[in-house]
Amino acid sequence: MSESIPKPETENDLDVPAFVLAHPFVKSTDADTILRSSDGVDFYVYKAILSLVSPVFQTMFMLPQPEPNPPIPVVDLQEDSALLDKALRFFYPGTQSVVAIVDDLRDIIEVLVSKYDIQSVVATATQHLLKYVEAKPLAVYSIAVAHRWDEMAIMAAKQSLKSPLQIDAEAPPELNHLTAVMYHKLLHYHHRCSVAAKYQTQSLRHVPYPNEYVRFRCTSCASDSLNWYLSDGEAYPVRLWFIEYLKSMGEILARTPGIDIHTHKSVYEALKKATKCATCKGMVFDQFSDFVSHLASEIEKAIDEVELKF
Template sequence: MSDSHAAAPPFVPTSPFDDPGADVILRSSDGVNFHVHRLILSVASPFFKQMFTLPQPASEPDIPVMPVSESAILLNCGLRLWYPGADPAADEELELVCEALHVFIHKYDMPFLTSMAKIRLRPRLEEAPVAIYAIACRLRWMDVAVEAAQAALKLPIRDFSSRQIDSQLSAINTDMYQALLHYHAQCGAIASSATADLAWYEVSADTPGAYCTGADPHCPRNADKRYLCSNGEKPLRRWFVDYLGELTALLNRTPGGKLDNPDLLLKAHKGSHLCPYCGKNGLERIVKFSALLDAHIQKDLDSIKLNLDF
């Protein structure tokens, strides 16, 4: 009978860290040997260069062994970030990548990894913006922190917590996390104000339902509120006001959320088709309005700064 609790198989280095022509071995804390070249390590890292200048014991084997304090998995991840001929694993967890970056940049004195690491992390911003924000704060990368904070606007704050994210956030200080929360809240207030008050919007023939003159009882005007537009107050149709209200709630939760949300567009489209006047080119007008709204919001959000001090 198989043992469901059997230990995981030992880590086995693959190319290029199994090179029989290597002239030094890095031995991980769990006893795994990485066959590497001292010239490559010396050029990349002043730490290793200094290590190789130290006198070696007379009993040193033909291939010297250098014990390091990192595990095989961490050492493999860190080496694959930069070692010639190494193929970085695309599915490595962000937590592991972050720890490897921190070790190799700081402990092994390899600041050149910064630009390479940013290139590797940026494609994962949409996937894990809060985790990458924490990584950027830990490594003091202001540009990536800003990009991650902007990407996090597509999430509600309640999604800022998970096992992986919490492990990253625990490595940064409270001020850094509070800066992210404050930025999200500011952007939510700014974005949602664009649908609560249409002073920025110029009414035109494309305004959804604004020029409906039908007497259809299913298409009432907004009885309790008038929306101020750039060329004067215009009474809007109830179905469109309801659509704006749902957009306001959406933008307050997710300031960077997609305004072409299919569910909201479909609901507005159905509302407009209760009236033959509003329904004519109704969806097209809603989509055009959403595009104008998105451009206006993005312009306003660009003025909001992430308050980080490093």
């Protein structure tokens, strides 16, 4: 080894890499291969395990060994000890994967799947990606499209709809891992979802049983200058406060089509206006809550119809 590794005070006096107190890849009497990291840390492993999961390692172990043959063959790798430790823990028996940030996960997947062709870790990798899809949708999208994990990429793309994709801000670091084509696909998807979501606020033909709702029956407060067609094919006057809500929500959906509209401040602003009317305020809380849930369902269905192709 090219660096001095401190020895822990244990019964077996095992050599342990400095970056971790104890791990399952320490010096072993029956290990038959050493993986040596780029920073000189040795990982004692079994050929059979690596050959079973990786055709790359299997081929590597079949190559002729240099003379004289060492007691335990050493394979020099380009990965440093920290990354190699995390990568091995992803599949090696008796270990537990440790992923602190999504960038670690990206590096692990790149090493195991792309470089060493260990396809058996894909299920574990996608489970880890699920943990980041809400907080880091663009990062998850970039990883998923790079490996053609379409289902995960679509899930991440839908999560990205909760935030605006701004071109007037600094470029997010995730763009370093995306091709221009794949980012354009995401932008185009975001735009089409925005159009589809906003349209649900520009038409009321999807509203069921219109005559039951106070926003169509009230004659006490101001109505919009135009009558609106509802699900029965008839045009009705609609309260102005309700139309103002639709217009406000439409502009919001144009930027962030995937937001949760149930708790958006526009709901409370609409209710505040409606309660100023003696007729509306008696029924608006229950009825408007039902409408918001209905609108959210229509938006979700509209977005689900937008296809994202890779």
